[in-house]
Amino acid sequence: xxxxxxxxxxxxxxxxRLLTQVENDSPAGRAALIELFPRTGKAHLIGVTGAxxxxxxxxxxxxxSHYRKTTKQRVAxxxxxxxxxxxxxxxxxxxxxxxxxxGDAGVFIRSMATRGSLGGLAQATANMAQVFDAAGFExxxxxxxxxxxxxxxxxxxxxxxLVVEAPGMGDDIQSIxxxxxxxxxxxxxxxxxRPGVENTEKALKSMLELAHPTPRMFQHHGTTMSVPVxxxxxxxxxxxxxxxxxxxxxxxxxxxxxxxxxxxxxxLNQSGxxxxxxxxxxxxxxxxxxxAELMSRFREDVSQKQYDEALEKILQRDISPLxxxxxxxxxxxx
Amino acid sequence: xxxxxxxxxxxxxxxxRLLTQVENDSPAGRAALIELFPRTGKAHLIGVTGAxxxxxxxxxxxxxSHYRKTTKQRVAxxxxxxxxxxxxxxxxxxxxxxxxxxGDAGVFIRSMATRGSLGGLAQATANMAQVFDAAGFExxxxxxxxxxxxxxxxxxxxxxxLVVEAPGMGDDIQSIxxxxxxxxxxxxxxxxxRPGVENTEKALKSMLELAHPTPRMFQHHGTTMSVPVxxxxxxxxxxxxxxxxxxxxxxxxxxxxxxxxxxxxxxLNQSGxxxxxxxxxxxxxxxxxxxAELMSRFREDVSQKQYDEALEKILQRDISPLxxxxxxxxxxxx
Numbered sequence: 001x002x003x004x005x006x007x008x009x010x011x012x013x014x015x016x017r018l019l020t021q022v023e024n025d026s027p028a029g030r031a032a033l034i035e036l037f038p039r040t041g042k043a044h045l046i047g048v049t050g051a052x053x054x055x056x057x058x059x060x061x062x063x064x065s066h067y068r069k070t071t072k073q074r075v076a077x078x079x080x081x082x083x084x085x086x087x088x089x090x091x092x093x094x095x096x097x098x099x100x101x102x103g104d105a106g107v108f109i110r111s112m113a114t115r116g117s118l119g120g121l122a123q124a125t126a127n128m129a130q131v132f133d134a135a136g137f138e139x140x141x142x143x144x145x146x147x148x149x150x151x152x153x154x155x156x157x158x159x160x161x162l163v164v165e166a167p168g169m170g171d172d173i174q175s176i177x178x179x180x181x182x183x184x185x186x187x188x189x190x191x192x193x194r195p196g197v198e199n200t201e202k203a204l205k206s207m208l209e210l211a212h213p214t215p216r217m218f219q220h221h222g223t224t225m226s227v228p229v230x231x232x233x234x235x236x237x238x239x240x241x242x243x244x245x246x247x248x249x250x251x252x253x254x255x256x257x258x259x260x261x262x263x264x265x266x267x268l269n270q271s272g273x274x275x276x277x278x279x280x281x282x283x284x285x286x287x288x289x290x291x292a293e294l295m296s297r298f299r300e301d302v303s304q305k306q307y308d309e310a311l312e313k314i315l316q317r318d319i320s321p322l323x324x325x326x327x328x329x330x331x332x333x334x
Numbered sequence: 335x336x337x338x339x340x341x342x343x344x345x346x347x348x349x350x351r352l353l354t355q356v357e358n359d360s361p362a363g364r365a366a367l368i369e370l371f372p373r374t375g376k377a378h379l380i381g382v383t384g385a386x387x388x389x390x391x392x393x394x395x396x397x398x399s400h401y402r403k404t405t406k407q408r409v410a411x412x413x414x415x416x417x418x419x420x421x422x423x424x425x426x427x428x429x430x431x432x433x434x435x436x437g438d439a440g441v442f443i444r445s446m447a448t449r450g451s452l453g454g455l456a457q458a459t460a461n462m463a464q465v466f467d468a469a470g471f472e473x474x475x476x477x478x479x480x481x482x483x484x485x486x487x488x489x490x491x492x493x494x495x496l497v498v499e500a501p502g503m504g505d506d507i508q509s510i511x512x513x514x515x516x517x518x519x520x521x522x523x524x525x526x527x528r529p530g531v532e533n534t535e536k537a538l539k540s541m542l543e544l545a546h547p548t549p550r551m552f553q554h555h556g557t558t559m560s561v562p563v564x565x566x567x568x569x570x571x572x573x574x575x576x577x578x579x580x581x582x583x584x585x586x587x588x589x590x591x592x593x594x595x596x597x598x599x600x601x602l603n604q605s606g607x608x609x610x611x612x613x614x615x616x617x618x619x620x621x622x623x624x625x626a627e628l629m630s631r632f633r634e635d636v637s638q639k640q641y642d643e644a645l646e647k648i649l650q651r652d653i654s655p656l657x658x659x660x661x662x663x664x665x666x667x668x
Contacts, residue, residue, distance in 0.1 A: 030656055037654035275649075282648050282655065289659045294628040297663075314616050315609075320371035321616065322364055325623045329631075 004032050007135050010105070015135060019110055022127045033127055036134035041278065043133035044265055047158030048143045049183075054166040055190045059248040060143055061101065066254050067139060068106055075139045076132035078125055079111040108137065122153040123288050126281070129157065155183035156284050159277055160264045162257075164188045165204065167196035181207055184241045185264050188257065192245035204243050239267050302328050310334040338366050341469050346442070349469060353444055356461045367461055370468035375612065377410075377467035378599055381492030382477045383517075388500040389524045393582040394477055395435065400588050401473060402440055409473045410466035412459055413445040442471065456487040457622050460615070463491065489517035490618050493611055494598045496591075498522045499538065501530035515541055518575045519598050522591065526579035538577050573601050636662050644668040 006014035021029030050056050057079070064075045101107045110128065112121075125142060132140045144154050155161045163184035181187070181204070189200050242260055246253035268274040310324040313334055319327075327334045340348035355363035384390050391413070398409045435441045444462065446455075459476060466474045478488050489495045497518035515521070515538070523534050576594055580587035602608040644658040647668055653661075661668045 034654045034656050037656075038651045041651055279645070279649060283645055286645060286648065286655050286658060289655050290632060290662065291625060291629060293659050293663055294632055295625060298624060298628055311613070311617055311620060314620065315613060317372045317375055320368045321620050321623050322368050322371075324620060325627050328624070329627055 002032070002035060003028070004036050004134070007131075012105075012108070015108065015131070016110075019128055019131055022131055023112060023124050025124070025127075029127070033130060036131065039134035040130045041133070043129070043137055043140045044160065045129055045133075045158045046139060046141045046261065047154035047161040048141060048164065049145075049154055049161065050164030050166075050188075050190075052145055054164045055248050056143055056145070056164050059164060059188070059190055059246060059254075060141055062246075062248050062251050062254045063257060064101060064107060064141070066258050068101075068104060070258070072106070073138040074106040074136060075108075075141065076129075076135075076137040077107070077109045078128055078132075078140065078142045079109070080121065080125060080142065080144045108132065122157065123285070123292075125153075126157055126285055157281060159268060159274065160185045160261055162186045162188055162261075164190050165200055166191040167194045167200045181241075185239065186257070186260050187241050187243045188246055189243065190246045190248055192253065193247045193250070197245065201243055201245070208241060208243070238271070239264065239273075301331065306334070336366070336369060337362070338370050338468070341465075344439070346439075349442065349465070350444075353462055353465055356465055357446060357458050359458070359461075363461070367464060370465065373468035374464045375467070377463070377471055377474045378494065379463055379467075379492045380473060380475045380595065381488035381495040382475060382498065383479075383488055383495065384498030384500075384522075386479055388498045389582050390477055390479070390498050393498060393522070393524055393580060393588075394475055396580075396582050396585050396588045397591060398435060398441060398475070400592050402435075402438060404592070406440070407472040408440045408470060409442075409475065410463075410469075410471040411441070411443045411475045411477065412462055412466075413443065414455070414459060414476065414478045442466065456491065457619070457626070459487075460491055460619055491615060493602060493608065494519045494595055496520045496522055496595075498524050499534055500525040501528045501534045515575075519573065520591070520594050521575050521577045522580055523577065524580045524582055526587065527581045527584070531579065535577055535579070542575060542577070572605070573598065573607075635665065640668070 003014050003018050007018060018029065018032055022033060023029075048056055048060055060077060064077065067073050067075055101109065112124065112128070129140045129142065142154055142158060161183050163181070163186075165187065166189065187204050187208070189197055189204070191197075244253060244257055244260060246257060248254070268277065306328065310319070310328055313319045314321055314324055319334060324334050337348050337352050341352060352363065352366055356367060357363075382390055382394055394411060398411065401407050401409050435443065446458065446462070463474045463476065476488055476492060495517050497515070497520075499521070500523065521538055521542070523531055523538070525531075578587060578591055578594060580591060582588070602611070640662065644653070644662055647653045648655055648658055653668055658668050
C-alpha cells in the first residue's frame with residue numbers, strides 16, 4: 001500500500017506525515033500529489049481572513065463544531081500564521097483549537113508557518129488542500145492572518161472567502177486595508193456584542209455599495225479596473241456579499257454564517273462560478289509549477305560559481321543585470 | 335544622443351517618457367536600463383510605508399520640502415498606489431503633491447498603479463529607481479500603501495525604511511500588521527497632536543523591545559527565525575529603530591526625521607550594511623530577471639494551444655499539474 005492508501009483508510013499519522021512531505025515539496029510528497037490528484041475537486045475550500053485580534057480562530061472553531069453537529073461533514077483546517085518572530089503563533093494556536101475539537105476523527109487541524117517566498121507558501125497551502133480534498137475532507141478551511149497579497153492568494157485558492165472584522169479595530173473605515181473588501185464573498189463583524197458594532201457594519205455596507213457596480217468574478221482574472229462585463233459572465237456577478245454579525249465566543253450567528261456559506265456554494269454551482277474558480281485556481285497552480293521547474297532546471301545548468309561571479313560584476317557595475325541574465329542563459333561566462 | 339543623454343541634460347519630458355518605457359518593460363526601456371546601469375548605486379533609496387490614513391503623503395511632502403530647503407539634494411518620489419477600484423489613487427495623489435512641489439526642477443514625482451503580479455510591480459519600481467538614480471537624483475523616496483508582502487518588497491529595495499503609524503488607528507497594538515515592525519529602520523507616529531499618541535508610541539516601543547534580540551539585517555536574507563548571528567554580521571545588527579513623533583500637516587518633527595534618516599545612512603556606511611543591502615537588492619533583481627526570461631522562453635517553446643489543452647485535462651482530472659508540467663517542459667503533448 002502507498003501512504004495515500006493508508007490515509008484513505010483513516011490513518012491520521014500517515015496523513016500527518018504526508019502533509020509534511022507535501023509542505024516540504026519532497027519527492028515522496030510530489031509522487032503522492034500525482035497519485036491523489038484524480039480524487040480532488042470535491043472539497044469546498046473556504047478562506048477565512050482578517051487582521052489579528054478580530055477573533056478568526058474562535059470563529060473557525062465554532063463553525064467547525066457547527067458542521068460536526070449538523071451536516072456531519074469532515075472538516076480540515078489549514079492555519080497559516082505569519083513568520084513573525086513576534087508571534088509564536090503556530091504551536092499555541094494549535095493547542096487552543098485542539099482543546100475544543102480534539103478527539104473528533106472528522107476534524108483535522110494543521111498549522112503552517114509562512115516562510116520563504118509567498119509563491120511557495122501559496123503553493124504549499126494549495127497542495128495541502130489537495131491532500132485533504134483527496135482524503136475525503138468535504139470542507140477545507142484556510143485561515144490566514146494579515147492583509148495584502150496573502151488575502152488575494154487565499155481568494156484565488158478558496159471557493160468562498162470570509163473576511164472578518166471587529167468593532168473598535170479603528171473607527172475610521174479607511175483603516176481597513178484597501179482591497180480587503182474586494183475579495184470577500186461574506187463579510188463578518190465578529191465580537192458583535194461590543195460597542196461600535198453598528199458603525200463598523202454601516203461602514204462596511206456603504207463601502208460595499210460603492211463597490212456594487214464591480215462584478216465580483218472579475219477580480220479573479222487580473223482585470224480589476226473598468227472592464228466591461230461580458231454577457232456570459234454577467235450572471236456570475238450577482239452575488240452581493242452579505243454582512244453578518246457573530247459573537248464567536250458565545251456561538252451567536254454561527255448557524256446563520258453556515259447558512260450563508262451554503263447559499264454562496266449553491267450560487268457558485270448555479271452560476272458557473274465554481275468552474276471559473278476551479279479553472280483560475282488550477283491555472284495559478286500550473287503557472288507556479290512551471291516557474292519552479294524552470295528555475296530548478298536553470299540551477300542545474302548554471303553553477304553557483306557562475307551565478308556568484310555574475311552578481312559580483314553587477315555589484316561593481318561592470319555589467320547590468322539584464323546583460324548578466326542574457327549571458328547566464330546562454331551558458332556564457334559573464 | 336540617446337534618450338538617456340537628454341535626461342542627463344535635465345530634459346524632464348524625456349525622463350517621463352523613459353519612466354513609462356521602463357514601467358512597461360519595453361525594448362527601449364530595457365536598452366536604456368543597460369545604458370544607465372553603470373551610473374547607478376549612488377542614490378539613497380528611502381521606503382515609506384504604512385496603512386491608508388496615517389498621513390504618509392503629507393509626510394513625504396514635508397520631508398522633500400525640507401531637503402530642498404536645507405541639503406538641496408535632488409529628490410524623486412515613486413508613489414505606488416494599490417490597484418483598488420475603491421481608490422482613484424494615483425491621479426488625485428499626484429495633484430495634491432504637485433501643488434506643493436510643482437515648479438521645482440530638483441523634484442520629480444511619479445505615481446504608478448500596482449497591477450499584474452507583485453513581482454512585476456517590485457521589478458518595475460526597482461527599475462524606475464535605477465532611472466532616477468542614474469539621472470542624478472540623490473534621494474529616491476518610494477511610498478507604498480497597504481501591508482504585507484509589498485512592505486517586505488519595499489524593504490528589500492530601500493536602504494532605509496520608514497514605517498508610519500498614527501494614533502487612533504486601532505487602540506489595540508495587535509491590530510498593527512504582524513511583521514510591519516520587522517522591516518522598519520525608523521518608526522514614525524504621525525498626527526502626534528491627536529489624542530492617544532502616548533499609547534501608540536508606548537505600544538510601538540514595547541513591541542520593539544520584544545524584538546530587540548532579533549538582528550535587523552537577517553530579515554533581508556530570508557532567515558527570520560532563530561538563526562545564530564555570525565561574527566562578521568554582528569556589528570550591523572546594532573541599529574535600534576527610533577520612534578519619532580511628527581505632525582506632518584504642521585511640519586513638526588520633520589527636521590528630526592531628516593536627521594534620523596541621515597544617522598541611519600551613516601550607520602549603513604560604517605557597518606557595511608549599505609553593501610549588504612545593495613547585494614541583497616541586486617540579487618533579488620537578478621533572480622526576478624532570470625525568472626522572467628525563463629518564462630518568456632517557455633512561452634516561445636510552448637504554444638497557447640498546448641498550454642490550454644494541458645489546463646483542460648487538469649480540470650478534467652485526467653492528468654495532475656505536476657505531470658502536465660513535465661510533459662510541457664519536454665515538448666510533449668499532454
